[in-house]
Amino acid sequence: MFSSLRKTLLRRPPFLLTTLRSISTTTATATSNRPSFAASYLVNSCGLSPESALVVANRVAFETSARPDAVIKAFKSHGFSQSQISAIIGKGPQLLLASPEKTLLPKLDYLRSVGFSGSDLAKLIASSPYLLTRSLEKHLIPNFCRLRDFLRSDKNAVAAIRRSPRILQKGFEATVDPFVKVLRDHGVRESSIMWLVKCHSRTMINWYDRLEEIVEKTKGMGFDDPSAAKFPVAMLAVMAMSEWKWERKFDAYSRWGWSRDDAMSAFVKCPRCMTMSEEKIMAVMGFFVNEMGFESSFLLQHPRLISLSLEKRIRPRCLVFKHLSSHGLMKTKIGLTTLLTISDEDFLVKFVTPHIREAPYLLDIYREKKHMGTGTLLP
CATH class of the missing domain: 1.10.150 (DNA polymerase; domain 1)
Incomplete structure (x- = not known):
């Protein structure tokens, strides 16, 4: 009987094969076009766009909402907004499958305990959700403590991380240690280094590969004493401004009768006077000259006022x-x-x-x- 059935199937007409293939293709297409549970959840509960949800759903799969619901609840319990939760899930979708009790809440509670307020904590995690994948005991606590010891207070460490989450994400030794060593080797005072770590770590980390060059260039512009308090400010100005920007500042001062040498002399006295926008330079010079009746040379003698x-x-x-x-x-x-x-x-x-x-x-x-x-x- 089975032999007869096999022969019958083998002798089926070509149109039947075509029909079966068509049905199979149509079914597969319908299945692939049907939104998955994960994609639907990401749209309805996490606020992702349908396009983003499909991309994220390919990276993380789940068939029930139990764990994702618990994760979202954990974030909301710490004051995270819907848009912040969407940003976190969009960048780190694997967190939807993390254990709130074992993985998320201990880290969120620790960060809050050292000084990250509700809004600061939400901004930090929304910008760097990868932090929540690092070990609390082996990474987050040791690196925060190292930064705190360097800056001498939790408050200063929080301020530094708020400006550059990469410090806590990648670790103190990978981010701060390298540029601190360069600055110390060149004689930059410790208080200035602490200020740079607290307020400008992102810039220093980004420029680490060229930091030696920047230090030497700053010295060559008249700042021959790296231990001076104004040296790091001048160094940041050198980092921040391209040749085109320098020319724009020279041009702004020249409208008030300053030569390039005058502008550089003012820069050596007060580096901040060259970091102001052209609009700010024009407004301050105009006020002192036109409204207060001073000569522009007055500000050349006191360039700090421009800042x-x-x-x-x-x-x-x-x-x-x-x-x-x-x-x-x-x-x-x-x-x-x-x-x-x-x-x-x-x-x-x-x-x-x-x-x-x-x-x-x-x-x-x-x-x-x-x-x-x-x-x-x-x-």
């Missing part, structure tokens, strides 16, 4: 200064540079509070202009 905020500091304080001078209320001789560079508290004590009786509106003038500069309303 101060025009709206938050320079303009409010100069208005007070002009008012006191015009009304004969300036009792003591003091340079404008001192008036502009002292702390807010000292400024109020020395130049506003003593004159409240003669000029009760002086405080209102100062506070109004200062708050206009910060874009906030008066309390």
Whole structure:
């Protein structure tokens, strides 16, 4: 019987073979076009776009929502928004299958315990979800402690990681140690190195391969003492600006009568004056020359003033200064540079509070202009 059936099947007409192949192809196509459970979940529960969901679904597969639901709940319990969770899953889809109790929550709790607030923690993980795949005991804790010991406080370590998560992701020895060694070898003071680690690690890590070259170039621009406090600021300026940007700054200063040598002289006195935008340079120079009546050479002698905020500091304080001078209320001789560079508290004590009786509106003038500069309303 089986032999007869086999012969019958072998003798089936060509159209039947074609029909069977067509049915098979149609079924396979329908199956491949039908969204998988994982892709549907990624769209509906994680907020991914259909296109992104299909890509992610090819990297992580699951047929029930139990584990992914628990993972999302863990993130939400630490204040993560839906958009942040979407970013995390998009970059690190394997985390959807991680154990919240064993893998995720201990790490999130540790990071929160050392000083990452809810918003900071969410931003950190959203930008670097790979952190949650590193061992807590063997990687995260030792590397955070190493950074904390170097910067001498949890707060400083958190600030450094917030700016450059790569430190914690790849480890202190792989990111910070190499450029610190170069800087120490060249005589950069320890306090400056700590400042660079805390505030500019991302730049230093990115430029490590050319750091020796940058140090030598900075020395050649007039900063021959790497132990000086302004040396790292000058070094960052050299890193940040291309030849084209330098020319733009030279051009901005030349409009106020400065030569290239003048601009470089100012740069050596105060490196920040060459890191300001052309718009900022023009605005500050214009204020001192056109509104305060100074020669542009005044700022050449005091280039630090160019780096101060025009709206938050320079303009409010100069208005007070002009008012006191015009009304004969300036009792003591003091340079404008001192008036502009002292702390807010000292400024109020020395130049506003003593004159409240003669000029009760002086405080209102100062506070109004200062708050206009910060874009906030008066309390």
